[in-house]
Amino acid sequence: MRPQTKRLADVIPAPALVVPEPAVSFTVAPDAVAALAAAPRADGPIRLALTDADGLGPEGYRLEITATGVTLRAAAPAGLFWGVQTLRQLAAGDGVLPGGVIEDRPRFAYRGAMLDLARHFFTAAEIRAHIDLLVQFKINHLHLHLTDDQGWRLEIPGWPRLTEVGGGPGTGCDGAGPGFLTLADYAEVVAYAAERFVTVVPEIDMPGHVNAALVAYPELTADGQPVAPRTDAEVGYSSLVAGKEETYAFVETVLKTVADATPGPYLHIGGDECLSTTAEDYRAFLSRVLPLPAKYGKRAIGWHEIAAADLPEGTVVQYWRPQDEGTNVAAAVAAGHQVIMAPADRTYLDMKYDETTPIGLDWAGLVPVRRAYDWDPADRLPGVPETALLGVAAPLWSETLRSVADLQYLTFPRLPAVAEVSWTPQAGRDWDSFAERLAAFGPRWDAAGVTWFRAPEIDWP
Numbered sequence: 001m002r003p004q005t006k007r008l009a010d011v012i013p014a015p016a017l018v019v020p021e022p023a024v025s026f027t028v029a030p031d032a033v034a035a036l037a038a039a040p041r042a043d044g045p046i047r048l049a050l051t052d053a054d055g056l057g058p059e060g061y062r063l064e065i066t067a068t069g070v071t072l073r074a075a076a077p078a079g080l081f082w083g084v085q086t087l088r089q090l091a092a093g094d095g096v097l098p099g100g101v102i103e104d105r106p107r108f109a110y111r112g113a114m115l116d117l118a119r120h121f122f123t124a125a126e127i128r129a130h131i132d133l134l135v136q137f138k139i140n141h142l143h144l145h146l147t148d149d150q151g152w153r154l155e156i157p158g159w160p161r162l163t164e165v166g167g168g169p170g171t172g173c174d175g176a177g178p179g180f181l182t183l184a185d186y187a188e189v190v191a192y193a194a195e196r197f198v199t200v201v202p203e204i205d206m207p208g209h210v211n212a213a214l215v216a217y218p219e220l221t222a223d224g225q226p227v228a229p230r231t232d233a234e235v236g237y238s239s240l241v242a243g244k245e246e247t248y249a250f251v252e253t254v255l256k257t258v259a260d261a262t263p264g265p266y267l268h269i270g271g272d273e274c275l276s277t278t279a280e281d282y283r284a285f286l287s288r289v290l291p292l293p294a295k296y297g298k299r300a301i302g303w304h305e306i307a308a309a310d311l312p313e314g315t316v317v318q319y320w321r322p323q324d325e326g327t328n329v330a331a332a333v334a335a336g337h338q339v340i341m342a343p344a345d346r347t348y349l350d351m352k353y354d355e356t357t358p359i360g361l362d363w364a365g366l367v368p369v370r371r372a373y374d375w376d377p378a379d380r381l382p383g384v385p386e387t388a389l390l391g392v393a394a395p396l397w398s399e400t401l402r403s404v405a406d407l408q409y410l411t412f413p414r415l416p417a418v419a420e421v422s423w424t425p426q427a428g429r430d431w432d433s434f435a436e437r438l439a440a441f442g443p444r445w446d447a448a449g450v451t452w453f454r455a456p457e458i459d460w461p
């Protein structure tokens with residue numbers, strides 16, 4: 001049964017503390033809240049103010065709505081921005097803001113969405129539009145999977161043939177444009193994200209998932225012979241050569257280029273599914289490469305297989321594969337490393353919703369909205385408690401995507417579920433409440449022209 005009147009608690013992700021005022025509300029002009037994002041004000045009916053942190057932390061905020069106006073306070077601009085996202089949701093439709101106080105702050109610092117640009121390329125404009133949708137749910141990291149077997153999607157000066165690979169009828173890019181991000185495009189995306197308090201996390205996947213680089217530069221292969229381009233969805237057949245010095249000259253140039261173009265603190269070096277790399281070569285490669293992000297001022301992130309190697313201080317391990325109980329991950333935690341939780345059977349947005357989903361994969365099982373919601377990241381892996389978690393991420397791999405509509409269809413309404421897992425304290429989470437609040441977003445996505453899946457477990461208007 002959907003609520004008949006708008007409630008202060010009708011927000012996703014659910015705020016940490018909500019104190020409603022009975023029968024008090026304040027109505028704003030339809031565009032008043034959206035205008036705030038462009039021009040925060042310290043006066044007028046909706047007042048934004050930076051104040052000394054009173055326990056809200058770097059992203060928290062205090063929102064007070066009375067019959068005469070709105071006051072939004074935060075210790076930092078990011079908190080004001082997240083508070084404005086809450087206001088936007090509360091004002092949706094009729095502009096009526098239910099009276100009361102919200103005090104809110106995130107459970108985890110890293111609330112991520114990943115977009116695979118390698119299997120299907122999305123342009124800078126399409127990425128920017130996606131960021132606009134992600135921030136409404138307080139997602140603050142966008143992980144861009146820039147390279148893989150099928151294509152290399154970021155310009156690297158001095159290595160021009162990298163971005164000539166990919167495309168074709170399979171899982172390559174089939175859109176207009178060059179099919180990769182120039183460094184100018186990348187800078188534009190990074191700047192747009194930063195203005196919205198989103199940190200871009202670039203990934204150069206190595207030593208596996210590198211067929212596109214080997215096609216472009218045969219000198220990187222073991223025998224120096226060319227390899228054939230691949231646009232199928234197989235994994236695990238390619239590898240950089242740990243014993244060749246050309247490998248490390250290439251890798252360092254790439255990582256320096258990406259680090260210099262990235263204001264955020266992270267550089268993701270992949271490390272997943274290196275089925276064609278011996279365990280010895282894998283560790284030897286990582287021992288040379290994992291220190292490079294720090295050399296260029298960044299923290300390394302890698303998929304959780306990297307925990308088999310010696311990890312430099314500050315390296316973050318991203319857990320993804322449900323079949324691995326993550327033994328090495330617990331050891332990495334014991335050695336002081338942090339973890340990003342992205343278990344495919346909960347957070348992979350490329351998993352089908354159900355048997356009828358026309359796109360997506362199902363190797364980690366079907367992931368309906370409730371399965372993306374009903375889990376606790378701190379209770380997923382033995383030896384990986386809350387204190388070890390940097391946060392949560394929702395990867396979207398694009399083997400089966402052909403358009404922005406496909407991207408949005410798999411993202412909404414599951415991303416809001418992962419966003420609430422990332423933001424809201426476990427004690428404040430409840431499926432029935434989430435399902436009821438989520439229903440209000442169907443008409444909003446329709447009005448915004450967003451393609452979304454009408455998940456049957458939600459009582460949509």
Ligand SMILES: CC1=[NH+][C@H]2[C@@H](O1)O[C@H](CO)[C@@H](O)[C@@H]2O
Pocket residue numbers: 235272273303320348350361397398399
């Ligand atoms: C970290 C990781 N590596 C694999 C795995 O996730 O599954 C994805 C599809 O779900 C696939 O695209 C990716 O290459």
